[in-house]
Amino acid sequence: MDKIFALDIGTRKVAGLVVAKENRVITILDCEIREHQTRAMLAGQIHDVDRVAAVVQEIKTVLEQRQGERLEKVAVAVAGRTLKTRRGQANKTIFFENEIGPAEVLDLELAAVQQVLNNLGSQPEQDLAESFYCVGYSVINYFLDQERIDNLSGQKGHEISVEIIATFLPRIVLESLFTVLKKTGLEVFSLTLEPIAAINAIIPPDLRRLNLALIDIGAGTSDIAITTGGSVTAYGMVPAAGDVITEKLCDLYLLDFCVGEKIKRSLATQSQLEFIDIFGKSWSRSALQILADLTPAIEELAEAVAERILALNKTVPSALVCVGGGSLTPLLQEKLARSLHLSRERVGIRGPELITWLHNPTGKLTGPEAITPLGIASIATERQGLQFVNINVNGRRIHLLNINQKLNVLNALLASGVSMKKMHSHPGLSKTFELNGDLRIIQGTLGKPATVLLNNTPARLEDPINDHSQILFEEACDGQEGQAKISDFIGLLSRKKIILNGEVVSAGPVVYLNHEPVGLDTVIPDLAKIEIRADVSLREVLRQKYDVSQANERSIVVTIDNEPRILTQQSFHLTINRQEASLEAPLHDGDTIEYIAHNPRHYQLKEVVSAPLVGRGVRVYINGQEYTIEGQCGKIYMNGQEVSPEEFIINGADIRTVPGKDAELIVVDLLRYISLDVDRNAGKKLKMFVNNQAANFTTALSQGAEVKLYFE
Numbered sequence: 001m002d003k004i005f006a007l008d009i010g011t012r013k014v015a016g017l018v019v020a021k022e023n024r025v026i027t028i029l030d031c032e033i034r035e036h037q038t039r040a041m042l043a044g045q046i047h048d049v050d051r052v053a054a055v056v057q058e059i060k061t062v063l064e065q066r067q068g069e070r071l072e073k074v075a076v077a078v079a080g081r082t083l084k085t086r087r088g089q090a091n092k093t094i095f096f097e098n099e100i101g102p103a104e105v106l107d108l109e110l111a112a113v114q115q116v117l118n119n120l121g122s123q124p125e126q127d128l129a130e131s132f133y134c135v136g137y138s139v140i141n142y143f144l145d146q147e148r149i150d151n152l153s154g155q156k157g158h159e160i161s162v163e164i165i166a167t168f169l170p171r172i173v174l175e176s177l178f179t180v181l182k183k184t185g186l187e188v189f190s191l192t193l194e195p196i197a198a199i200n201a202i203i204p205p206d207l208r209r210l211n212l213a214l215i216d217i218g219a220g221t222s223d224i225a226i227t228t229g230g231s232v233t234a235y236g237m238v239p240a241a242g243d244v245i246t247e248k249l250c251d252l253y254l255l256d257f258c259v260g261e262k263i264k265r266s267l268a269t270q271s272q273l274e275f276i277d278i279f280g281k282s283w284s285r286s287a288l289q290i291l292a293d294l295t296p297a298i299e300e301l302a303e304a305v306a307e308r309i310l311a312l313n314k315t316v317p318s319a320l321v322c323v324g325g326g327s328l329t330p331l332l333q334e335k336l337a338r339s340l341h342l343s344r345e346r347v348g349i350r351g352p353e354l355i356t357w358l359h360n361p362t363g364k365l366t367g368p369e370a371i372t373p374l375g376i377a378s379i380a381t382e383r384q385g386l387q388f389v390n391i392n393v394n395g396r397r398i399h400l401l402n403i404n405q406k407l408n409v410l411n412a413l414l415a416s417g418v419s420m421k422k423m424h425s426h427p428g429l430s431k432t433f434e435l436n437g438d439l440r441i442i443q444g445t446l447g448k449p450a451t452v453l454l455n456n457t458p459a460r461l462e463d464p465i466n467d468h469s470q471i472l473f474e475e476a477c478d479g480q481e482g483q484a485k486i487s488d489f490i491g492l493l494s495r496k497k498i499i500l501n502g503e504v505v506s507a508g509p510v511v512y513l514n515h516e517p518v519g520l521d522t523v524i525p526d527l528a529k530i531e532i533r534a535d536v537s538l539r540e541v542l543r544q545k546y547d548v549s550q551a552n553e554r555s556i557v558v559t560i561d562n563e564p565r566i567l568t569q570q571s572f573h574l575t576i577n578r579q580e581a582s583l584e585a586p587l588h589d590g591d592t593i594e595y596i597a598h599n600p601r602h603y604q605l606k607e608v609v610s611a612p613l614v615g616r617g618v619r620v621y622i623n624g625q626e627y628t629i630e631g632q633c634g635k636i637y638m639n640g641q642e643v644s645p646e647e648f649i650i651n652g653a654d655i656r657t658v659p660g661k662d663a664e665l666i667v668v669d670l671l672r673y674i675s676l677d678v679d680r681n682a683g684k685k686l687k688m689f690v691n692n693q694a695a696n697f698t699t700a701l702s703q704g705a706e707v708k709l710y711f712e
Contacts (some may be wrong), residue, residue: 003029004380005063005186006075008194008373009052009177011041011220011243012261012325015373016059017365018067021381025357026374030066031364032059039257042220042243046176053183060184074181075190075380077197077372078173085235087140088116089163096158104160105152109139112164138165138196138232150230165232178399187390188399190380194218195225195235197375198323202350203227213309213317215336216372217326219243222305226313234312238304242326248297249290254278267291267330291330299335306339319346325369389467393418409452410461412471423450423461428479433528435489442482442524450476486511487520490532496589500545507541507587509533517543538576539583542595556651560609567608567649572597605636606645609657618665621706627673632661668697670707681711 008015017031040051064071090111094100142152143161152160174191181188192200198216199208208227216223220243224236242264250260254277263273267287274284309317320336327333327349337347352358352370357378360366365374389407391398393416400412413423428444452459453472465471496507511518512531517540524530556567573596574581587593617630635658636643638650649655667688676686688695689708701707 003067003069004075004377005071005073006373006377006380007056007059008077008376009041009046009056009180010218010325010372011241012036012218013369014052014055014059015365015370016056016063017373017377018063018071019377019381025359026378026381027359028362028365028377030063031362032062033364034059045173045220046180049176049179049183053180056180056186057184060186072185072187073189074186075192075376076177076181076188077192077194077376078177086116086119086166087163088112088119088166089161090115091159091161093159094157096156098156100152100155100157100160102153105142105162108152108160108162109164112162113166116164116166138199139163140165140231140233165234174399182397190376190383192376192379193223193235194372194375195223195237196232197373197379198223198371199225199227199232199375200379201352201355201371201375202323203321204356205230208232211313211315211318212321213313213319213340214321214323215305215309215327217241217305217322217324217329217332218372219326222301222308222324222326224305224309224312226309226317228313236308236312238301238308240301240304241324242329244301245294245297245326245329248294252293253283253285263290264329268328287330295331298329298331299339302332302335302339305336309340316341319348322347322349323368323371325367327368389465389469391465391467391469391471393471394473407465408461409454409459409463409465409471412465412469413452413461413473416473418473418475422475425449425476426478428481429526431482431484431524431526433524433526433530435530436532440489442484444482445479447479448477450474484524485520486513486518486522486524486530486532489530490520496536496587496591498541498587498590499592500541501593501595503545505541505545507536510536510540536587537583538574538581538585538587538593541587541593542583546595546597556649558608558649558651558653558655560655561657565608567603603649604645605638605643605647605649605655608649609636609645609655618701618703620665620670620701620704622670622674623708623710627670629665629669629673634658634660665701666697667695667699667701667707670701670709674709676709676711684711686710687712 002020004019004021006017006019013033013035015031015033018029019026020029021027034055036051036055038048038051040046040048040055046052060071090108092104092108092111094104140163142149143159143163144152144155144157145159146161149155152162178188195214195216199214203212203214209230211228212226214225214227216225218241220239220241222238222241224234224238225232226234226236246257246260246264249255249264250257253260253275255263255275256278259275263275266273267290271287272284273287273290274282276282309320317340320340320342322333322336333347333349334344336342337344340347349368350371351368352360352365352374355374358374364370389400391400391412393412396416398412398416400407410423425447427446430444431442433440433442451474452461454463454465455470456472459471490509490511497504498507499505510533511520511522512533513522513524514529554568558565558567568582573594574583575594576585576587576591578592578594617628619626619628621627636645636647637656637658638647638653640654667690687708687710688697688699690699690701691706692708695707
């Protein structure tokens with residue numbers, strides 16, 4: 001007989017059993033139950049992996065020693081915490097002459113599960129397929145040629161259909177479970193949901209015609225299943241169970257959780273209880289007193305369970321079947337009956353003694369807490385649980401749900417979290433740009449395809465895999481987008497050599513990217529407009545060495561004696577081949593350039609006004625001595641105001657000049673330049689001669705005139 005190792009990892013206890021099936025009877029060969037010493041699990045979720053793994057290891061070691069063989073594969077179940085339930089269906093056309101076999105029915109069921117998985121992406125929950133595992137399913141209806149039928153096996157027809165209800169749990173719940181099993185050297189081969197296991201163990205198919213509610217009350221969760229019309233129609237969960245009663249007891253009497261748990265279990269068997277609180281104080285209370293204190297918490301739990309049952313069933317069920325250790329809580333069945341408006345007789349416990357297919361020579365697993373582990377074992381023996389294969393992807397162990405027995409490399413990679421985008425490479429994007437008005441293309445590089453080794457042999461994504469397959473995957477790399485610099489496109493455009501402030505530099509070509517000047521090493525962006533000019537201006541050459549952003553040439557317009565004139569103001573000194581030049585001057589090979597930046601130049605009036613400012617003078621000789629008599633000075637007016645020649649010119653100035661006058665002399669004017677001693681020559685007469693001709697005070701003097709003045 002093939003042996004099956006089943007584990008029920010609960011919030012308070014872990015039960016491990018070894019069973020074998022023969023002639024439709026399951027025999028319990030061995031069983032071991034251990035309690036968690038700490039609260040390593042809460043509400044069905046593993047919180048301390050190492051502590052839970054230690055308990056599982058103890059059970060595994062004991063069973064291996066008693067059975068005399070290693071236990072390597074295990075069947076498990078998970079609580080309905082954060083359960084997601086979805087309906088699915090599948091149809092298949094068959095050959096009429098062939099009898100429908102069990103394998104064909106199973107394929108149909110698994111196709112319906114696959115259909116649910118494929119449609120998860122359309123559900124409101126985002127990324128549901130990546131975050132949740134399918135942990136179980138139940139058949140709602142079979143159809144043969146569109147007519148409902150109880151069992152398809154052995155039938156004949158043209159079309160078969162199935163409608164199922166599939167359940168999903170958060171991946172985090174299962175990953176913590178898988179981690180515990182990995183630490184103990186176990187691999188999952190069958191997985192189901194605890195309410196599915198309980199249904200399978202305690203409510204046979206003929207009873208599922210009744211509208212029953214099954215409630216598996218554990219320590220952390222209360223898992224619910226609804227049957228009607230011969231099928232399981234709904235699953236649900238309440239995140240509260242026996243632990244909430246224990247916690248209330250601890251709050252009331254200030255007890256350690258383990259002490260509170262012990263007292264709770266004794267309420268049904270002892271009338272008087274004695275215990276010590278966390279301060280060492282001794283208490284003695286009757287079971288009735290304690291139950292009275294706990295009644296509000298029990299009623300609250302019953303109300304929560306009843307509310308969830310009514311939401312799932314849409315009406316009051318015909319009866320409520322209770323299993324699980326929490327169902328033994330005193331008064332809970334009475335409170336459940338009241339909350340569901342059922343008579344007390346319609347709420348009860350079904351224990352393992354009612355299971356007809358069970359042979360239990362161990363004498364263990366006798367209470368309602370035995371139902372779930374027995375259901376796990378039963379489902380595993382019937383191969384009704386979800387089957388897993390264990391593979392290795394890049395050194396990481398992956399538990400892969402074997403839905404259709406046709407697993408391939410692609411399934412394994414997706415389960416390990418590899419994105420489809422990493423399996424296929426794409427060439428790099430090309431870039432387009434305009435070069436002097438012509439369209440150019442920069443091609444991207446080709447990508448590197450993904451590589452897959454299956455058991456050290458090159459493989460394809462569609463290649464089949466088996467249990468313990470080893471996969472090495474190197475993701476595909478996309479090609480790089482097109483890359484090029486402007487220098488890659490300048491070709492043989494000529495470059496000039498010039499001497500700038502004594503240094504030889506290259507001049508040209510000039511490059512503009514989207515109308516902005518750039519260097520030849522600039523990387524070309526997509527959709528760029530590039531202009532390359534072979535001729536280069538002086539400004540563009542200077543930009544290679546100097547910051548010419550502040551270098552400017554400013555033209556100002558003035559009017560000088562009614563004639564307009566343009567003056568250029570520069571913030572630099574610039575010459576080409578020793579000739580003054582502007583920044584926009586063209587260049588030629590071999591040009592010598594001198595450039596010095598300075599403050600902007602401002603013109604003075606004396607630099608631009610060319611009219612004479614002093615009149616011509618007259619030279620005369622007086623008594624043989626030479627004298628020069630200056631002409632009259634001129635004047636300068638800017639915008640109507642007289643100004644000096646050193647005044648700076650302003651833009652738009654109206655400048656007018658008044659020239660000086662030539663000197664006009666008569667003899668009397670000479671008296672300003674010479675002195676006549678009149679007092680000494682009193683009584684004498686002044687004699688005046690010009691060019692040896694007798695003259696008087698009004699005689700005009702010409703250039704070079706010889707004048708004689710004396711007393712006689």
